[in-house]
Amino acid sequence: MTTRQMQAHPAGEHEAAAAIQHGDSGMPTALLGMLLFIASEVMFFGGLFATYFNARATTPGAWGPPEGAHELDIALAGALTAILIASSFTMQFGVWAVRRGDTGKLKMWTGITLALGVLFLMGQIYDYSQLGFGIADGVFGTTFYTLTGFHGAHVFGGAVGLTIILARAVRGQFSARNHVAVEAVSMYWHFVDVVWVAVFSTIYLLR
Amino acid sequence: MATTTLEPRASTYRRSWVLEWLTTVDHKKIGILYIVNSFLFFFAAGILALLIRSELAIPGIQFLDQATYNQAFTMHGTIMLFLFIIPALSGFGNYIVPLQLGAPDMAFPRINALSFWLLPLGGLLIFSGYLFGGAAAEGWTGYAPLTNRAEGVGTDLWIVGLTLVGTASILGAVNFIATIFKMRAPGMTLFRMPIFVWTVLVTAVLILLATPVLTAGLIALFIDRNYGGSFFDPSVGGNPVLWQHIFWFFGHPEVYIVILPAMGVVSEILPVFSRKPLFGYRAFVFATIAIGLLSFSVWAHHMFTTGSVLLPFFSFMTALIAIPTGIKMFNWLATLWRGKLILATPMLFALGFLSMFLIGGISGVMLASPPIDFHVQDTYFVVAHLHYVFFGGSVFGVFAAMYYWFPKMTGRKLNEPLGKIHFWIHFIGFNLAFFPMHQLGLDGMPRRISDYSADAGWTLLNMVSTVGAFMIAVSIIPFLINVVATFINGEPAGDDPWEGNTLEWATSSPPPAYNFDRLPPIHSERPLFYLTHGHGHSAERPDDLERDAEDDPERRDGLA
Amino acid sequence: MPDTAIGFVLLGIGILVVLGVVFAISSRGGPASTAGSPPRGVHLPGPSFLPVVLSVAVALMGAGLAFRGEDQLANPFLAIPGLLVLVIGSIAWVRAANHEWREVEHGSHDDGPAH
Numbered sequence: 004m005t006t007r008q009m010q011a012h013p014a015g016e017h018e019a020a021a022a023i024q025h026g027d028s029g030m031p032t033a034l035l036g037m038l039l040f041i042a043s044e045v046m047f048f049g050g051l052f053a054t055y056f057n058a059r060a061t062t063p064g065a066w067g068p069p070e071g072a073h074e075l076d077i078a079l080a081g082a083l084t085a086i087l088i089a090s091s092f093t094m095q096f097g098v099w100a101v102r103r104g105d106t107g108k109l110k111m112w113t114g115i116t117l118a119l120g121v122l123f124l125m126g127q128i129y130d131y132s133q134l135g136f137g138i139a140d141g142v143f144g145t146t147f148y149t150l151t152g153f154h155g156a157h158v159f160g161g162a163v164g165l166t167i168i169l170a171r172a173v174r175g176q177f178s179a180r181n182h183v184a185v186e187a188v189s190m191y192w193h194f195v196d197v198v199w200v201a202v203f204s205t206i207y208l209l210r
Numbered sequence: 211m212a213t214t215t216l217e218p219r220a221s222t223y224r225r226s227w228v229l230e231w232l233t234t235v236d237h238k239k240i241g242i243l244y245i246v247n248s249f250l251f252f253f254a255a256g257i258l259a260l261l262i263r264s265e266l267a268i269p270g271i272q273f274l275d276q277a278t279y280n281q282a283f284t285m286h287g288t289i290m291l292f293l294f295i296i297p298a299l300s301g302f303g304n305y306i307v308p309l310q311l312g313a314p315d316m317a318f319p320r321i322n323a324l325s326f327w328l329l330p331l332g333g334l335l336i337f338s339g340y341l342f343g344g345a346a347a348e349g350w351t352g353y354a355p356l357t358n359r360a361e362g363v364g365t366d367l368w369i370v371g372l373t374l375v376g377t378a379s380i381l382g383a384v385n386f387i388a389t390i391f392k393m394r395a396p397g398m399t400l401f402r403m404p405i406f407v408w409t410v411l412v413t414a415v416l417i418l419l420a421t422p423v424l425t426a427g428l429i430a431l432f433i434d435r436n437y438g439g440s441f442f443d444p445s446v447g448g449n450p451v452l453w454q455h456i457f458w459f460f461g462h463p464e465v466y467i468v469i470l471p472a473m474g475v476v477s478e479i480l481p482v483f484s485r486k487p488l489f490g491y492r493a494f495v496f497a498t499i500a501i502g503l504l505s506f507s508v509w510a511h512h513m514f515t516t517g518s519v520l521l522p523f524f525s526f527m528t529a530l531i532a533i534p535t536g537i538k539m540f541n542w543l544a545t546l547w548r549g550k551l552i553l554a555t556p557m558l559f560a561l562g563f564l565s566m567f568l569i570g571g572i573s574g575v576m577l578a579s580p581p582i583d584f585h586v587q588d589t590y591f592v593v594a595h596l597h598y599v600f601f602g603g604s605v606f607g608v609f610a611a612m613y614y615w616f617p618k619m620t621g622r623k624l625n626e627p628l629g630k631i632h633f634w635i636h637f638i639g640f641n642l643a644f645f646p647m648h649q650l651g652l653d654g655m656p657r658r659i660s661d662y663s664a665d666a667g668w669t670l671l672n673m674v675s676t677v678g679a680f681m682i683a684v685s686i687i688p689f690l691i692n693v694v695a696t697f698i699n700g701e702p703a704g705d706d707p708w709e710g711n712t713l714e715w716a717t718s719s720p721p722p723a724y725n726f727d728r729l730p731p732i733h734s735e736r737p738l739f740y741l742t743h744g745h746g747h748s749a750e751r752p753d754d755l756e757r758d759a760e761d762d763p764e765r766r767d768g769l770a
Numbered sequence: 771m772p773d774t775a776i777g778f779v780l781l782g783i784g785i786l787v788v789l790g791v792v793f794a795i796s797s798r799g800g801p802a803s804t805a806g807s808p809p810r811g812v813h814l815p816g817p818s819f820l821p822v823v824l825s826v827a828v829a830l831m832g833a834g835l836a837f838r839g840e841d842q843l844a845n846p847f848l849a850i851p852g853l854l855v856l857v858i859g860s861i862a863w864v865r866a867a868n869h870e871w872r873e874v875e876h877g878s879h880d881d882g883p884a885h
Contacts, residue, residue, distance in 0.1 A: 032392045036385075040380075043380045049426075053456060054430055139438025149429070327824075328828065363837060374829060
């Protein structure tokens with residue numbers, strides 16, 4: 004066992020540590036964390052989609068709401084899709100605004116995105132109330148509510164995130180240089196939107 | 211409550227140690243918490259194993275009725291996998307990876323602490339089934355529709371507890387990946403990272419992508435059991451094979467999650483105790499990545515006998531995954547070849563890993579063949595295979611890591627003679643316990659049965675197996691004595707008791723709160739080796755000496 | 771052997787083992803430290819109760835789901851306190867993280883936030 008003579012790297016260490024946190028060298032660490040988390044969420048929905056596809060492929064007879072219940076409301080779902088897609092655009096406008104340093108526009112676009120998200124949630128709840136079948140009503144009911152329900156829960160989570168960055172934006176905490184939270188929440192919001200497009204296409208279009 | 215600037219006193223003043231450990235966000239303390247917690251669960255699950263083996267030693271029901279027996283093997287498997295092996299390896303990862311990278315901590319220290327604390331709480335939920343009418347009893351694989359219809363709250367507690375544990379894993383995986391990509395010391399390119407860090411990285415990716423699928427399945431199962439869902443129960447239109455697909459899509463990457471870090475530990479130990487560099491570093495890295503990728507393509511080899519899977523595809527992919535594993539085997543052997551072997555306890559466990567995992571791997575390749583698998587599915591042959599890879603592989607890896615890194619974590623060396631006694635009783639006991647199970651399986655003894663006929667001809671091998679199991683239990687005694695005695699009054703270890711190659715040995719034992727006062731220059735995957743032995747004094751040359759100049763400020767400034 | 775008896779036996783053994791380990795660790799004393807303060811640029815976060823608190827909250831909610839009665843989503847006596855603690859704890863967490871981010875932006879640019 005020997006003792007070691009070390010050569011110091013004080014400058015390198017300092018710069019490296021600061022660079023890591025500020026993301027001067029590549030993506031900010033917090034944003035990488037959010038992307039990784041989103042990857043895990045993609046796999047979670049993958050599991051739920053797998054149950055839907057397997058159920059669809061192996062269930063005999065007609066595939067859809069049980070006897071006596073309403074057919075799925077494609078028009079409403081289509082409107083909800085349009086709302087969510089629009090909200091991704093508005094979210095991105097907000098991100099571009101803050102990258103330019105325009106915190107006023109950031110607040111506006113974030114507020115609009117949040118409003119659209121809440122509108123989506125209300126629409127989803129309204130849809131549920133009109134459907135006439137539940138999670139316990141057969142394979143279709145189970146898979147339908149599980150898939151759309153967990154998606155809705157993720158929209159709610161995204162709405163919470165949007166509220167937080169809206170509040171912080173109002174308090175003037177974001178700048179062109181420092182707005183990682185906005186980027187992170189926007190990534191999550193786009194993910195929620197993409198999942199909805201997949202849910203909508205699968206359940207309402209592909210059937 | 212949480213401060214952000216370092217309190218200079220933080221590493222030197224002593225508050226109540228209970229509070230200190232409850233509120234720590236230091237990766238080293240969190241690593242120790244993981245390890246201690248996982249060993250507690252190891253003992254609990256080990257006791258369950260002893261109960262199982264005691265019951266099975268001779269025909270006839272002795273003291274475990276069928277319901278209790280089912281709970282025993284269910285909890286044994288669940289606890290061992292989810293609350294012992296993975297957390298133990300995670301704990302070593304937590305402690306060692308930032309040190310090996312030259313980083314001051316993990317990327318997200320508070321989330322790191324959250325990942326830990328979810329574990330004992332999840333484990334408590336799972337175990338508490340015993341207090342409320344019976345723990346889960348459907349096997350650690352929780353097959354539907356048995357789990358759909360199981361009465362009582364034990365299965366629901368199992369589902370909820372596992373969801374907590376799974377979430378903890380996923381958060382930990384995010385942390386490890388972010389740390390490895392963003393917090394390496396200057397000069398440490400990806401291909402200079404220790405192999406242990408590489409295996410932790412690939413493991414983290416597997417956890418990130420596979421565990422959420424389990425979570426989805428568990429939630430679906432909960433919905434079936436509690437809210438009238440129809441996912442898996444055929445009596446309401448569900449598909450039980452769907453559960454198997456979802457579970458094993460997670461379950462197979464899971465076994466690689468369990469083995470890869472242990473392979474990483476062995477890859478750290480063999481070079482140090484052979485006084486030779488690891489043979490084929492790059493091949494190792496690519497083999498690990500290949501195993502990670504392939505692990506997602508083989509899941510249905512657990513389901514050959516359902517009649518619902520494409521046998522040739524899954525058989526082929528499973529056999530394929532033996533190739534990168536074989537490459538690793540040969541690289542390990544080549545590392546040992548002509549080395550100056552030092553047979554200290556960490557090395558003994560590493561060598562034990564090599565031999566036991568080899569046997570487990572061979573029985574695995576046998577199982578990859580449907581003609582064989584159809585005959586031995588759900589028999590003790592599979593139980594033998596899984597214990598050779600999980601126990602002979604991962605658990606030997608955990609003990610190797612314990613003996614190797616204990617000096618770094620505590621500043622004291624574990625006693626060598628006691629370590630050797632532990633190893634040998636453990637090794638002999640392990641083989642006595644599990645080798646006979648190969649034969650039992652071939653003779654047709656099914657798994658998960660609490661009793662068997664005296665006419666079956668299985669009695670002798672079962673008795674031998676039970677003796678082996680108790681030997682394993684006995685071997686833990688010198689281990690515990692060793693750990694406790696060394697904690698209290700062990701011989702001081704110094705910074706680098708094993709003459710290691712990697713950065714964790716370049717700081718004190720245990721390291722200060724911020725890990726390093728200063729880092730040595732990093733030009734290769736053995737930065738400490740080159741510091742001691744100098745460039746050009748050994749047969750090895752650090753890689754890319756010329757290309758280094760750009761990324762090493764010291765060399766650029768002409769100081770090196 | 772009845773199930774609950776096994777449960778208690780295991781609990782008892784677990785407690786004894788925990789006490790043994792606790793004794794071993796505490797008799798060794800606090801963490802050793804050879805140097806006073808870290809090099810510049812190294813930022814370490816302070817200790818926090820929130821990980822434990824949030825874990826307990828989530829476990830309570832989980833227990834609420836497992837112990838639900840007929841026709842309940844979850845057992846309200848477990849799930850509601852759990853949810854409350856989760857929400858309050860999460861708010862505290864986010865506020866602490868915000869505070870740390872702001873210190874970075876308005877303080878020196880040496881170091882970064884912790885999470």
